[in-house]
Amino acid sequence: AVDAQRLLGRIRELGAVGRDSEGRLIRLAASDTDRLGRDLFVGWLRQAGLDVAIDRVGNIFGIWQSPDNAGQAPLLIGSHIDTVIDAGIYDGCYGVLAGLEVIETLKASGFSPPRPVAIAAFTNEEGVRYTPDMMGSLVHAGGIGFETVLAAVGTDGSVLGQELARIGYAGDKEPGFLKPHAYLELHIEQGPVLEREGVPIGAVENLQGISWQRITIDGVANHAGTTPMSMRSDAGHAAARVITFLHDRAKASNTPTVATVGTIRFEPNAINVIPSQAVFTVDLRHPDEQRLQAEEAALAACLEQLAVAEGVTISVERLARFEPVIFDIRIVELIEAAAKNRGLGVKRMTSGAGHDAQMMARIAPAAMIFVPSAGGISHNPREHTEDADLVAGANILLDVVTDLAK
């Protein structure tokens, strides 16, 4: 079994890094606080005697290999340590630190695996500062060129490549240098299912599709007091129409569609000026590709109709688009077997969130283990998972890694 105190202590220690003056946890990808988190993690990798490798997009790898197995394709465990704004401490970090914990436990046990075992912390999984999300693992899987993502411009106008160089994490390894035999990721569920059903372990068999778009609506600035309602081209009002349309449609559908407008900005953003421009993001998800396409089409039709009705012009930029992924059934079955073996309830389930496993599934058999999230809350400082569940999840990871490394 893993060293529960070491694991829990590290989760808390990393969770204390990157707090702002109000105590909010903000470790956006390639920021100064991300550097602090990375430095702490790399220190632990070295302490554990692992080989540390950093690639050109800042993905960090801790590799446990021996002269005997160095030629073999490694078993890779991974997740991320970047966070959203005002984050909880578990999202991503739990999986990375549990992976390290599993390797240290196996090393200490005298186990000599036939293939290397490695832990990865991928750059910019959250997609908050730079899009798309799951960026580092997408590059590793060959889904996008590293030059492209290094040129990505962030919400703050920064350029990813410059930021990685600045914080000292523009590595020299070629992205994708490590070809995994299989990929495993342990993560908090971030949703309400496991808690509601009283099941401690999720064996994640698929992951829903994700569509991110940035919509820009251009209207005409005019005086809030003198302009009759009938003479307005109000970009802000048109944006509000899109938000209520998406919400009502997703809520009324009898499928698990989710639709979110998480960011918005008005120009000129003055109290007595009708907005000339509204820019906002749309996050649409569905486990079924056909339905996700239908949701995108409905949004496009809404925008077209709105442009005419409101006298505005609308442009759309695609920020991320990932089809649903089905994970490797053999690994899903190994997770179920490990849970049963330890007397733990287990449930096959879908992931509502995007994960690095979704990208790695393109190049290796992959699956994920979930543990419950209290109240289904994530991307919120109230994100919480019970210690017992965190430790149980890490032990299931240990068992499956032991199986797969053989």
Added chain:
Amino acid sequence: AVDAQRLLGRIRELGAVGRDSEGRLIRLAASDTDRLGRDLFVGWLRQAGLDVAIDRVGNIFGIWQSPDNAGQAPLLIGSHIDTVIDAGIYDGCYGVLAGLEVIETLKASGFSPPRPVAIAAFTNEEGVRYTPDMMGSLVHAGGIGFETVLAAVGTDGSVLGQELARIGYAGDKEPGFLKPHAYLELHIEQGPVLEREGVPIGAVENLQGISWQRITIDGVANHAGTTPMSMRSDAGHAAARVITFLHDRAKASNTPTVATVGTIRFEPNAINVIPSQAVFTVDLRHPDEQRLQAEEAALAACLEQLAVAEGVTISVERLARFEPVIFDIRIVELIEAAAKNRGLGVKRMTSGAGHDAQMMARIAPAAMIFVPSAGGISHNPREHTEDADLVAGANILLDVVTDLAK
């Protein structure tokens, strides 16, 4: 008649001051660019041989008085030279520069008025950086204490009193030191009425009521991918509901209600996080106080219902509230007579915008002269009034000032 070239030249010269790198005109109250505009204006006041006085809230006065009339209550002409963001060059500046032009014309003509004539540029008429709007004239009229407004915190976190001191316009005159005999303001209409009716001069007989509120909606941040629609408390969606409610209600009413949401901000403002907070402003106006109260009550009821339906908490802050104002009928008649005398069409009308005259009407007989705005566009760089209309308006001001100064 006024010197048309001098007037038009100054309007353009002042309109070139305070441009940002994209060429946008931004002279927010008490900012660095406002300082540049003020310095230019004060230079012109001195050139004209006027006595310059600046009060504690930064209101600027140029006073034309003689030993003969120094004891009399002055006739005051006024408006403002602060602007919105990405403004046109006429809003406010036209009235201030025409007032100066009228005084210079009268001085040069050898006219010796029985009372002083003064021109005022009031601080922060726009209300974009600090609320309420018409701040300087409200203080002058005794509607709010100067200590209160000097403590006002701006949209950028600045404090008005500190900013006025920094730019050198924290004057030493007691606010209200100048008690006007009457008050006149010339302004572009900023709306579509005069142009549509082909009338060059508006005699403004009343001004609609203004209600400004800041609404804060608190929901629960959660993950955009994992949180079912039925489990959300989405502050951003709730804000969008308010925006569409206000718009639909105003548009459907058969009264001239106008409703505008000009500013918005989401927290944490991340693409995959359900907004925990939305903060936005509401600008509601109506010429009839009872109807304005009904609009405010409808908004309050909407918020109450929304709080329950969406599981959010809502708080409301009042930023400005001014009842409709009826201007002095004798001055309105003088304006009509002056227009007829010059063979110009004239129309009695309502002002849709707020103006300093609205505040000054509390302490002196007041009225306003309007000239047409092309396309009814204002608070927009495309704001435009034909030179002939600008000159005609200034000549009507000259005539009415000549009458009232007697």
